[in-house]
Amino acid sequence: MSSNAHTEDEWARMQPHITKLYSDEAKPLKEVMEILEQGYGFHATPRMYKHRLQKWGLDKKYKEREVIFMSLLKQQRDALGKQSVFYVRGRRVNWGQIEKYLHRRPDLQTKIRAGMLKLNSSGSDVVCSSPPPDPILHASITLQYTDELLRLLDGYYTSKFVGIPVTDGADLVRDDSITIRCLRKLDQARTMIYANMVEFGFRILNEALDDLRFVVRGEYATLMFDLFDVVTLFDQRHSSLTTELLRHAYGILLITFGDRHPLVWLMRRFIALPERDRYEIIASLMKAVVERCERLNVNGRMVERIKCHHFLLLDHMEVNETMTTTTFPEIDVATQDAVSTGYLGRLAGRLIFNQQFEEADRKTEQMLPWLQSPENRPNPCWPDIQMFYYHIRAHGTLMRGDDEAGQAWLEMVKQHSARYFSEI
Structure with missing residues (x-):
């Protein structure tokens, strides 16, 4: 099947598999494409995949306002002794990726540490919670x-x-x-x-x-x-x-x-x-x-x-x-x-x-x-x-x-x- 021949229904049938591989299992897009090609005979270009991922809210790239929102909220919760787990667009955030983002943006990191930015609710796709308790209770x-x-x-x-x-x-x-x-x-x-x-x-x-x-x-x-x-x-x-x-x-x-x-x-x-x-x-x-x-x-x-x-x-x-x-x-x-x-x-x-x-x-x-x-x-x-x-x-x-x-x-x-x- 040619890469541009897929209908909306065909993409809809593939959506659960793409979501599981790309979002839940955090596989790279290239690997997701290979799995779907080999396992389902589903061929599409990277550009088409990226369009669908963005449409479905599965884009792994964090927006600046989301990084600011999570960083400031984490500061507040850390000060209260609370642990934090973040989800962005339904996917659990690896905090190491946020630290890498800030490392590439030292200007942003400086503003956050200096208290120059204010916490607001712009991170509408962000969910924060405390992690589940340890599985040992009396x-x-x-x-x-x-x-x-x-x-x-x-x-x-x-x-x-x-x-x-x-x-x-x-x-x-x-x-x-x-x-x-x-x-x-x-x-x-x-x-x-x-x-x-x-x-x-x-x-x-x-x-x-x-x-x-x-x-x-x-x-x-x-x-x-x-x-x-x-x-x-x-x-x-x-x-x-x-x-x-x-x-x-x-x-x-x-x-x-x-x-x-x-x-x-x-x-x-x-x-x-x-x-x-x-x-x-x-x-x-x-x-x-x-x-x-x-x-x-x-x-x-x-x-x-x-x-x-x-x-x-x-x-x-x-x-x-x-x-x-x-x-x-x-x-x-x-x-x-x-x-x-x-x-x-x-x-x-x-x-x-x-x-x-x-x-x-x-x-x-x-x-x-x-x-x-x-x-x-x-x-x-x-x-x-x-x-x-x-x-x-x-x-x-x-x-x-x-x-x-x-x-x-x-x-x-x-x-x-x-x-x-x-x-x-």
């Missing part, structure tokens, strides 16, 4: 954290729902295809990594984390529960990976909302807590949110979703003493949508894990009316839900020891992937 602080988080989240959810009529709130119950895709990829990545298919698993995990950025920006009512899916994705065998996921989620929240948002505070505290305390707090927070939403008379479908998510996370964390479907919220068939169909699939997955195969089959069958309805085929969520269905069928039959049927369902997974997810 367990006695857990109750204090829980109490404070409950108060913060109570105010947060009240502000989101008060004044929204029960019959309204379409945005609260929409089928968000990116969230569904993100959760599907998280589930798939965990399965692959546990099966020792590490390279493929981490590839899917990175794609899910790319989607997580957009999930956070949407800030739907289930966002806290979606974040808990990330926090609890892996067990103690992968504790270091869990810590990295926590830090990654914290970084996304910080960049998106700033350091005063309740969910930012929540993630920052979770980084410092041992898993057992983390799970205890999650269970308490989820219960409080469900009760709060019921008291606020929130849209019934939204409450249904929150209750489903609550149940599934409790079981995944093994907080439920026994797996019983009688406590799983009843899903209204008349209003069944992509999200509730996905919850049925996740419940089936948990039932398979607990070797309750017959009940898992029943829940999986309940996914079919939505999947087989012609009016749902154009829904952007449909390919992910259908993939989820095939994956559950394959998992269930293989867990039963029926290798032949399991391989047949895996073939369906491959065919569906080739048709709808060519990147897999």
